[in-house]
Amino acid sequence: xxxxxxxxxxxxxxxxxxxxxxxxxxxxxxxxxxxxxxxxxxxxxxxxxxxxxxxxxxxxxxxxxxxxxxxxxxxxxxxxxxxxxxxxxxxxxxxxxxxxxxxxxxxxxxxxxxxxxxxxxxxxxxxxxxxxxxxxxxxxxxxxxxxxxxxxxxxxxxxxxxxxxxxxxxxxxxxxxxxxxxxxxxxxxxxxxxxxxxxxxxxxxxxxxxxxxxxxxxxxxxxxxxxxxxxxxxxxxxxxxxxxxxxxxxxxxxxxxxxxxxxxxxxxxxxxxxxxxxxxxxxxxxxxxxxxxxxxxxxxxxxxxxxxxxxxxxxxxxxxxxxxxxxxxxxxxxxxxxxxxxxxxxxxxxxxxxxxxxxxxxxxxxxxxxxxxxxxxxxxxxx
Amino acid sequence: xxxxxxxxxxxxxxxxxxxxxxxxxxxxxxxxxxxxxxxxxxxxxxxxxxxxxxxxxxxxxxxxxxxxxxxxxxxxxxxxxxxxxxxxxxxxxxxxxxxxxxxxxxxxxxxxxxxxxxxxxxxxxxxxxxxxxxxxxxxx
Numbered sequence: 247x248x249x250x251x252x253x254x255x256x257x258x259x260x261x262x263x264x265x266x267x268x269x270x271x272x273x274x275x276x277x278x279x280x281x282x283x284x285x286x287x288x289x290x291x292x293x294x295x296x297x298x299x300x301x302x303x304x305x306x307x308x309x310x311x312x313x314x315x316x317x318x319x320x321x322x323x324x325x326x327x328x329x330x331x332x333x334x335x336x337x338x339x340x341x342x343x344x345x346x347x348x349x350x351x352x353x354x355x356x357x358x359x360x361x362x363x364x365x366x367x368x369x370x371x372x373x374x375x376x377x378x379x380x381x382x383x384x385x386x387x388x389x390x391x392x393x394x395x396x397x398x399x400x401x402x403x404x405x406x407x408x409x410x411x412x413x414x415x416x417x418x419x420x421x422x423x424x425x426x427x428x429x430x431x432x433x434x435x436x437x438x439x440x441x442x443x444x445x446x447x448x449x450x451x452x453x454x455x456x457x458x459x460x461x462x463x464x465x466x467x468x469x470x471x472x473x474x475x476x477x478x479x480x481x482x483x484x485x486x487x488x489x490x491x492x493x494x495x496x497x498x499x500x501x502x503x504x505x506x507x508x509x510x511x512x513x514x515x516x517x518x519x520x521x522x523x524x525x526x527x528x529x530x531x532x533x534x535x536x537x538x539x540x541x542x543x544x545x546x547x548x549x550x551x552x553x554x555x556x557x558x559x560x561x562x563x564x565x566x567x568x569x570x571x572x573x574x575x576x577x578x579x580x581x582x583x584x585x586x587x588x589x590x591x592x593x594x595x596x597x598x599x600x601x602x603x604x605x606x607x608x609x610x611x612x613x614x615x616x617x618x619x620x621x622x623x624x625x626x627x628x629x
Numbered sequence: 630x631x632x633x634x635x636x637x638x639x640x641x642x643x644x645x646x647x648x649x650x651x652x653x654x655x656x657x658x659x660x661x662x663x664x665x666x667x668x669x670x671x672x673x674x675x676x677x678x679x680x681x682x683x684x685x686x687x688x689x690x691x692x693x694x695x696x697x698x699x700x701x702x703x704x705x706x707x708x709x710x711x712x713x714x715x716x717x718x719x720x721x722x723x724x725x726x727x728x729x730x731x732x733x734x735x736x737x738x739x740x741x742x743x744x745x746x747x748x749x750x751x752x753x754x755x756x757x758x759x760x761x762x763x764x765x766x767x768x769x
Contacts, residue, residue, distance in 0.1 A: 401644075
């Protein structure tokens with residue numbers, strides 16, 4: 247691809263400044279346009295598409311400051327540099343607060359002007375690169391979501407659909423052993439579907455959108471469901487899950503399914519990183535208008551250098567045993583779910599002694615109660 | 630409700646179609662299948678169906694949506710009940726950001742997520758056919 251010469255627009259009411267600037271930049275491989283006031287300068291913006299704009303602060307008509315602000319709203323990747331007299335150095339600072347990248351005080355030497363120009367163009371290059379990378383990242387995210395959902399989930403769904411059918415068709419024919427095997431296949435397939443779902447959730451789900459369906463949700467129910475879901479795994483590992491719910495507990499404004507998902511992740515992790523014969527404690531209570539759900543284990547713990555990263559994408563604890571798989575997205579997803587509920591999740595841990603995760607969610611006032619699903623009146627009360 | 634209701638499945642995954650047929654045919658429905666939106670639309674124009682089971686993500690994108698929109702504009706097809714069976718709800722929300730998660734594609738539609746429980750599928754199909762029949766009786 248041919249590199250286009252950079253385009254520089256100079257807006258100044260003094261013709262001598264315009265001329266000397268153009269002269270200094272001659273032979274620099276740039277294209278230059280000039281304008282003698284702010285209005286003309288803004289007009290040139292649309293057809294010239296500059297990379298860099300020099301703006302004199304003191305001009306008749308609309309002020310240089312306003313020109314800078316207008317450029318900033320039009321296209322924040324366009325770099326603006328202020329030309330100013332020594333007397334107006336303070337305004338230069340103000341201009342930079344408004345989005346100008348740099349300033350060049352009058353009078354300036356050709357070297358000074360060239361240096362500022364090069365720096366400005368480099369800034370523009372970086373700004374464009376950042377914007378392009380951001381676009382690329384968004385596209386990757388979208389494509390990835392599409393691939394996961396269609397290419398991966400579609401075949402799994404087809405297999406699962408046929409397994410369901412087989413179970414029904416063969417229900418009177420199979421021996422108990424065969425039936426159990428078929429059931430195991432369905433369970434394993436379900437796990438696989440859930441993992442793909444988790445990936446997709448983490449990357450493509452718009453949690454802002456999900457907020458629209460939030461309603462008053464009872465925490466004891468969510469906790470009980472989550473614990474029940476992890477229980478078989480805990481039993482296999484010979485770990486006791488002890489739940490303490492200190493009533494009364496206000497409901498929270500949220501989605502029960504998502505909250506259960508978040509709690510299953512945390513309680514499941516506690517079990518995963520615990521030693522056989524130990525105990526995982528789940529406690530829920532209300533404190534100063536917040537519902538605190540704490541999950542404590544006495545397992546392997548998290549090294550201090552890993553603690554800041556555990557809520558990021560693809561984090562997998564080093565302490566876990568190799569055969570204990572996972573998507574590496576559980577905590578990241580949990581954090582996103584908690585944040586969608588305007589809550590906070592924190593973790594503290596001592597290696598060798600265990601970890602404690604706390605989810606804090608804003609409580610709905612007790613009077614909100616738990617409505618029937620169609621109770622619109624109560625829903626509107628929530629923040 | 631006639632036990633020989635005519636159903637059409639439009640889905641690009643033959644295995645998934647087989648899985649659905651295996652549920653619907655023993656329940657007494659006559660089931661045809663088309664494996665892409667174009668053949669599907671041709672089939673809809675060639676024969677009178679009582680219900681369409683439609684996949685959303687086919688081919689290069691949400692071609693099922695395009696087909697549903699085409700049906701809505703077609704006076705011959707715009708009253709046919711459509712049961713959308715799609716990979717997942719999130720995908721819908723994702724393809725159409727800012728729109729309801731359940732896009733109301735046709736005046737009469739219903740959305741289910743793959744894979745579908747056999748009993749639930751039969752229940753929804755039965756309910757949609759009954760509702761369509763009731764509408765027809767009322768409009769006479």
